[in-house]
Each structure stands twice: as structure tokens, then as C-alpha cells.
Amino acid sequence: MCESLPADPYLAFLDELVTARLLIPSGVRGVYGRGGDFEHVVEQFERLVTREGRPEKAEVMRFPPLLNRAHYAKINHIHNFPDLMGSVDTFTGNEADHRAMIDTFQTGGDWTRSLVPAETMLVPAACYPMFPTATGTLGEAGRTVDLRTFVFRHEPSDDPARMQIFRQREYVRLGTADQALDHRDAWLRRGKALLESLGLPVEAVVANDPFFGRGGRLAKATQREQTLKYELVVPICSTEKPTAVSSTNYHLDYFGKAFDILLPDGSPAHSACIGFGLERIALALFKHHGLSLERWPREIRERLELD
């Protein structure tokens, strides 16, 4: 191309995606509409995960992107990831309050000062809304749950793979430490194989969550030391800094304790999950196979049943 390209590889790929109508800009960094071909890839990847991956007897639950604020308060997200949160505020005033808010709005003031916290927060991770529904005592077999939801992370970015709102598909295991770890280990292998079968160069790496501030450094180190989190990474805009398209997390008995999910012996249940970042997987596929679905390799098209 003759025109001057943006030097930034993130902006350059974003430009290509927008030109191809795969992503539709909203004017907010990291918030996009998805075009028909993009959505088709997401849907067909999900069908592949269901077809080949759904563990026997997994319960299907689909949560909307809102989390009970009282449940949010129990999981230390406000301590660990305050900068990523989304709180939902709303207006509950009377007509006089409304007139005052409109006056502030019309004079360019911060009209949101008239709002109050609603009963909900935006969901930070697909499994969070599920745990509070599992309070009680598990059977010997534990439980396996199949989840998908839109999750919110406030980190405005020009990297098309770092969206503020995106979908996670997850398989979560609740049970003993062994049951949780078996799930984690099996899915780390299975997830890697699944992504490789789609022509993506995947690596599994030990990882940590972006705990906030200086106080978060210890949490990051501990998480890595205990190898609680693995990411499956694929180069999208950068080969030096490949992008996590999937991750496994072993939560120890953190959620069992927080929401009184108990093993038959009365001790708190352990949990582990694998999450697929659906938008990132679609982006990786478009990066590696091209922006035009018709030109993708036949074996990839067939595997995803794109036709």
C-alpha cells in the first residue's frame, strides 16, 4: 500500500479489521461492534468447543453481563483489580431531582453525581456469577459447569485484542483439590490441542493476573510460584508479546470459602476453570488465516464448519 501506515502494529491491525468490516468502531477505545463474518467465526468456534469439548454432564448456564453487587463485595475484586471494575449506577430520584440532573447535564456538569449505585456490577470473569449459585454441599462427583458471558475490564487500548468488553467461554470444575487439578491439567492439554487444530501456533506459559499497585506484586509472585494460572498464548500483533487467547486457573478453595460451597466432608470445595477468550481467538484466526473467510485454508473452514 502507498499510504503511510500507522507505525503501531496494534493500530495497523485494527485499521485492517475495521476496513474489512470485521470490527465496527464505537468511538470508545476497546469497544467495537462485531461484523457478520467475525461473529460467524465466534459462533462456529463455540460450536466446536461444545461438540468436542463439553465434559459429560456439564451443566449449561448462561449469565448476562451483570453480577450481584453483594457477591462482588465478597471476592476481593475491589482490592485486587479496582482499575478494571465497572459499577452500574442508575437514577432513582423524583421529578424535581430529574430537573436538577437535566440542568447539570445541559450545562456540561457531572450529571452522574445524581445517580446511585444499582444492585449490580459488570461481570469481571465468566465464572463469578456462577459460584454464588452453587452454595451448599456437593455430591462425591462434584460439578462441572459450562459458562459463557460478556465480561468487562476497563482498560481502554488500541490493541484490538484488548477489548473493554468481550466473551469468555468457560468450563468450571467444583470438587476436591484433585478433581479441580485434573480438570485444569486435562483442559490445558485439550485446549492447546483444540487451538492447534485450527492452525494457531500456541504455547502454554505460567502467568499471573494484573493485581493492582505495589501491593499486588506479592500476589502476582505467589500466583506464579504456585502455578495457579497458565495462559495459552498466540502471536497476534506481536511475536515478542504474544496474546493470551485462553487460560486455566486453579482457585484453590477461594470460591468455596467465599460462597460456602462444601465438599461432603464439610470442608470448602476447590475449583478450577478453563476460559476461552472468544474475541481473541477470532482475532488470532483472522491474523493467521487472513481477513477474508473465503480464503481460509480448506481444512480450517471444514473444522469450523464455516460453510
Place this chain on the structure above:
Amino acid sequence: MCESLPADPYLAFLDELVTARLLIPSGVRGVYGRGGDFEHVVEQFERLVTREGRPEKAEVMRFPPLLNRAHYAKINHIHNFPDLMGSVDTFTGNEADHRAMIDTFQTGGDWTRSLVPAETMLVPAACYPMFPTATGTLGEAGRTVDLRTFVFRHEPSDDPARMQIFRQREYVRLGTADQALDHRDAWLRRGKALLESLGLPVEAVVANDPFFGRGGRLAKATQREQTLKYELVVPICSTEKPTAVSSTNYHLDYFGKAFDILLPDGSPAHSACIGFGLERIALALFKHHGLSLERWPREIRERLELD
């Protein structure tokens, strides 16, 4: 059943849905997880709409549940429906600010006072995020867009059909007044026939939106007088007050003006849409055909390709 039933027909149906694992309570009124059978019905209804309904050359766009706050400010939602809004707030402070917020959190104070408005609002209607992307001059044929998104309306309720967050599937037409009205009229007929083909007793009625306060009375009356809104209603929990499961809206040139969507002659484009309330349609189907998918009439199962 021998146990005492809730007298309220809404709570009674909600209880049945929860017992059947079709809806999963979150502890917040009007916010539920969806069970596997519920989600299957939603997905298969969407496929039916796509198969039989998608207008030729409709562009597919799928927006996440967030709307650019600057676009929100242009559509008078804050004037007309302030009580339904969802504003997204987030934390952008430093570590000292964080410690202060945590102190407030731990002492039970309103820690959300430490937050600031994010760049987004929750989406109030599926077509709102699309209009700002259509700025410019349309061709003679106008445009038809196929949308689906989660939308938010803060109206906590025990009526399972009045959710705070639910999905709308929409076909929107942008063009001349005639093009918009033709779309509206055709889809009012087609939508009614589609729902009737699923065994639902549907009626089309003139309707209005719930404009806020005393000032909203005139807007309601005008909307009805100009027959801008029709609803397709079906009895779910009440025969006297049937539930709107779908609606058509003719917006005149409201969005054309707000977002500079122009006709070839330079005048603002008109628009109209049909929206299907996916959760309400699923609830109507469960109400009319029973809570167990296996026992639904064979013709309905076949029509929705449930097997």
C-alpha cells in the same frame, strides 16, 4: 401441589421456572442466569428468525452491551427514560485513592463515590449503538441492518418477563419515510405470523414507551396518536395484561437528525425497526407449551429444530 402457592401469578411462574432450572436466581430481582434448555430455545428461535426472516442484504452487526456515553448524550434518553438508565462507573485513582476507597468499603460506606464515569453506558435498545456508525449519506436503496444485543433497563421486578437485562434481536431499516414504513408494516405482519407459527396467541396493539414523569404524558399520547409503536403481545402471567414479546417502532427522522444519517437529497434519513424480545419469547413458549422441552408439541419442536 399441597404447599401454599404464592398468590402472585408472577412469583408463581418465577418459582416454576427456577425449580425447572430454566432461570437461575442471582439474588437481584430481574437478573437471572439462563439454564441450558432456556438458552437452547433462545438460540433456536434466533436461527428461525435468521432462516425465514433475514431480509436480503441485511448487514449483520453484533454490539456488546455498552454504548458510547457521548452517543447516549445525543438521544434524549436522560430526558425521557432516566429511571431505566445504567451508567458505567470505574476507578481511575492512584494507590492512596485506592486505600481510601477500601477504607470506605470496609466500614460500609458508599465507596462508589470514589468512582468516575467511564466512557460508556449500558445499551438501552439494540439499535442505539448502530445509528452512530451510519453517519453519512445513504444510497438510493437505504440500508437494512440485523442486530442483537443485551439491553439494560433498571426496573427490578418479580415478573420473570420484566428482566433488567435481556436480549433484543432487531431488523432496522434506514432510508426514506416510505422505505421505513414499508419495513415496519411488512415486519408487523411477518413477526405476528412467525410467532403464531410457534403456537402463541399473538395480538398487535398500538403502544407507547414509558416516558418518565408528568412531562412524559404528552410524549406517550403523541406516540400513540401517530401510531409510531406497535407491540405484539401474548399472555404470559396474565391474560388481562398480556406481555409485549416484540415491537415495531417508526422513529421518523429522529436518529437521522441526531447522527447525520442523510438521504441522497441531503435530508435526514428515516428509520424503523422490529425488535424481538428473546427472553420474553422463550418465556411465552415455556408458558404455553410447558416447562419440559421434551413434551412440547412435535410441530413446534420441528419448527424450532430443537432436536
